[in-house]
Amino acid sequence: MLLAFRAGNIHSFRDELDFSMEATAQAEEGVPREVRWHQKVGSTLKVLPAAGVFGANGSGKTNLLRAMTALREHVLFSFRSGDPAGGVHRQHFRLDPAADDRPTKFEIDLILDGVRYEYGVSMDSEKIIREWASHSPKGRPALLFERCYGSPITFPAGKRALGRAVERITRPNSLFLSAAAASGHPDLLPLFGWFERNLMLAEASSRPQRWAYTTQLLHDKETRDSVHALIRAADLGISNVRIQPLDPKVLDRIRRAVLILAGREDDADGFPEIDLTELGLVLSHRGVKEDVEFGVAEESLGTLVWLGIVGPVVAALQAGTVLLVDELESSLHPTLVERLVALFQDPDANLKGAQLVFSSHAATLLGSGSGSRPLGRDQIWLTEKRSDGSSCLYPLSDLSPRREESIAKRYLSGRYGATPIVSHEEFVEVARLMTTCGRE
Template sequence: MLLSFRVSNHRSIREEQQLNLNPVYEDDRPVGTDWAAVPVAGIFGANASGKTNLLDALQYMAHMVVSSHRDAEPDGGISRHPFLLDDAARDEPSWYIADLLLDGVRYTYGFAVDDTRVTEEWLDSYPMGKKRQLFSRGDDRVKPGASQDTRELELVESITEPNVLFLSLAARSRQRDFRPVYDWFAHHLQFRRANDTRSYALSAMRALEDADRYPEIMLLLRAADLGIEGCGTERLVMDEETLRRQYGSRRIPSRLLRELEDEGPRELLRPWVGHRGRNGMVQLDLHDESAGTQALLQQAPRFLSVLRRGGTFVVDEIDASLHSVLTARLIGLFQQPETNPNGAQLLFTSHDPSLLGRRDGEDILKRDQVWFVEKDSFGESSLYSLADFKPRKDENRERRYLGGSYGGVPFIDESFTEALLRRGGGATGQDTEAQRQARTGTDSETASSRH
């Protein structure tokens, strides 16, 4: 599990910000669990406040751990994204630190990079709650911990370029202490970006193809009240007759006809979704479904996979194309040990304030599962928790958030609206007769009130 994540000097994050997932309120803990971290964390804020940048920083850290040894060219420097609105930040390192709980042992791993090299890096573990240093790196030297094979790590150090993380290579050595942290970044931390449309389509196809093997997908579709009775895939020989039958009265795309002429008939996998009709179930193509149904199909397999195997799932804009009730249902799967037996975590961003409310008499998000991001006048993002406000358990958090009590809401500048009102008659900039009369009347009333 991810216990906390700290970052500084990454995109709009100038000073160090910490996402702390340790539970704050014991009475908000899901019944029957002893999870060391909250299973869900939702991050809210205005557009361009820095929500996505926080997730991007965690993804950057994961990419460096898994791929720095493959991507780096000798003396090629390091690709990073420092804060650009302060000249001093460009010359300062960017920091990334993660606290993890893996198989009952806590680990702290972090590193700092500038444009040319890794300036610092370290890994500590806490077996039995006592700190044990596994290695530290600074001044272009690696210092193995007392428990490590010095000769083995010296060999790893000798092949570690200045722009490569030591952990990326040490995890491949015979030292087993490094592997759990590397494996978490490589295999148990997953990301879903809001604009990753290609992987969405593949996920939707996989969901329908695996519907028999994973009955939870069908249960979720039925629970969503979409009128869906079944789903699956079928293999079709794609020839001109099949295309005409599939497209009916609609025009067959010329691209498909050209492909058919060049390549001849071929076998394709056709996903379908079955809906209730007057005469029974009707199979519809996936592209005939609503954006919401497609979004649910695209997202469901990833959610269910993480719940089944455990790990941390990071989702940007979880509410994209989904009704808030469906989003709340997906979040709720992580809150209960019955549907989340392996303590999986969900970390997401959202613009949907209804997720701060309640469903079926229960809070969708607990008080220690809500975070806000704001950007100041200098373009610097800050992250803070709802728990900082010490909210009552029964207060209406959705209404208070919309009212600005917690911050994290956009400031709407009325000057644009006022400018349009002043333009009056539209593009000509001339007032209408009614507007002139209204203003004349108002001016007369004002003059009378002065006497």
Template sequence: MLIRFTIENFLSFRDKEIFSLLPSKGTLKPQHKTKPVKGTSVLKTAVVFGANASGKSNLIKAIEFGKELILKGTKAEQPITFDIFKLDKKSIKENSRIEYEIQHKNKNYAYGFIFNSKEIIEEWLFEINKKSEIKIFERTNSNQYDFPALSKKNNKNELQFIEFTAKGTPRNQLFLTQIRNTNIKENVNDISDILNVIDWFQNALTVIYPNSKTVGKKFELLENTDLKNLFTEMLDYFDTGIDGIDFKEIEFKKTDLPDEVIEDIKNDLLSDKSEKKGAFLSNPQDDKYYIITKNKENELEAKLLKTMHKVVGGTFELFDLKDESDGTRRIMDLIPLIIDFFKGGNIFIVDEMERSLHPNLIYDLFDFFLEKCEDINSQFIVASHESTLLTQKLLRKDEIWFAVKDKQGASHLHSLEDYNIRFDKEVRKDYLLGRYKGIPKLGNRNKLTVLPFNND
């Protein structure tokens, strides 16, 4: 679970901003909170509202950036690719900062790093509790390390191996990445805390954009009949007009997937460190929908998903996904997310959740998650323009966030919890009127001089 995320000098975020999933003292909707881990509960959902270019998507990009930097790393002698805040000359010369506070494997951690395009300046990992913190490791002055907690768990030779690995970490590489890419686990007694954090990024956190094509995480392939029934029930529930689905086995190499997608799938499914058993994905080149799994020989297999529509006479006609509406294809992308959400232990961060979907469907999807999540520890974090979600009947005040830009173009985050409003007040109208900011400031249409207006 994500507890808090801190960002500074990254994309449109100039100043230090904190996105928090810590619940306030309010007692409403207690099922929206997880059971405490070492005294800390977190919220299971949050929605970030804001105008176009306010910073909503940049917040999500920042969260994904750390994940990609850990799991993929940076090539030797290559720059760390990212954009700082460019609208202030002071920011151009300053370093950037990202920190995650997370909950995983029944522990709470704070992991973060300070960096620029050339190197990692600082990096740290602490186990955090309400009244104390334990330093697992800290990296300062680019490549100076301190391992107080690890030195207590490992003998002298094992600690020397850890220190040797640290010294071999390139300046443009995170220590976590170096740990992930070496066989250090086989040479030391206990680095479980570091491995827990890596596992959170690899197997718990999923970021989904409007055009994301790979979906699904710890998907354990069900028997075909169960999977067909599950999809059929969900597609019927969402009123798609589809009467069922079917699978057609094909050779993986005949899917004609883009090279970068194939690489992502191989990394996700064939890695020894991955818990993923399969993946759902739609091919952007042919709008076909595939289920990819690995067999006992650790080879990838593919099945093409077809939708079924009843025709006159009681028979069924099979359709490719390209023959369905944009909204239906979006729902198909979300069904694996729904499956994994209710398995627990997953964090889904979705940008523009509302794309191609009816407002009533979006509202019902949130209501569905929150009604059934009492014993489920998963998170659903969304950036959206869909104002029908902006109601205290659905969400707590601390689950509603706004992204706004100041006059210098810097993004800021604040929560509805910052406002003194009653628990029963409907906030959507006030939001659209601008009380909570986060709405577009439109110009004066009478100042438009180029368009050929007809004023007759």
């Protein structure tokens, strides 16, 4: 499970951000999972299964998710697909020229198979400046490696021979972790494998690939029933999904799209074009006398959005991975969004400790102050854009909201910040200008 993610000088975050999935004293009862983090009996951490990021448009919500994805892409592809003379591809903060010369930093803290891992890297546009990893199989952090530009890489005793062999093939602009995985380094393969399986980002631009992902899961007998059940549970009127025989060339494009989305292949040549109508999905709707089949082109946008999210959700719940979703509520009813979050919150539905990190404008997820909350007070994060264009991230728990507080109402009224500052007069003036232009 993901414990924490930190980054700096990435996208709209000029300064360092610190995001945590560890529960606090404000956690809702029964929501955090107790996760053992090393071999000592009784050594557990309380970890949250879901967290939502809220804020005004353009405040940095999406960029937090993209920062996580950027680290994943560096780990998976910097050695395998990087250009030896191409420098380091990074999306640093661009509104301040001084940020050009400052490094971009990433750190991640996670528990994998009962062992706590920490990994970090800093880079500029030319090279990797520092990179390190540690794990805690016996409770205390033990170094896996530490790399500083211009100096030999440090390895623990007994691991130096293999480490030096990997060091010789590691380029200045590629990650040692990536090169170590390509070389089959046994101590670092688990960490690399975590990045392969986790931090898939579901955003609008990837919807065609997610349709392909859902289609592939419908082809698989081990996941077909779960996907069917989640489609039916959404009350879209769909009683069944049938897949028509597909052309082998279409199947190949679907497989490649799924590999790219899952991080098993990079997109150097771009995503393969996937048209939803090519996927052969035929949806049956309940009729007065019998079910009636419809093509996907006849479905509503909300239905198509749901088809694109159910595949990644089923895969995350079955594998116990971290799923990132941008604008979770896009074209979906608030009740449906709440039920989706509840899947990750419910330990009976989420048996393997999958985690959902999402951005949203759906204030209904924040709770009214009476009854149970869709999200606990320590599961809510806020983004705000400063006057210089940079984003800042902070947890609602820092503001110490009371248990009975109507968080949704106070959020919308601007009590916690993270809401847009808009002027009615400016909108009226725009309307006047439009009217004047029309008359002319």
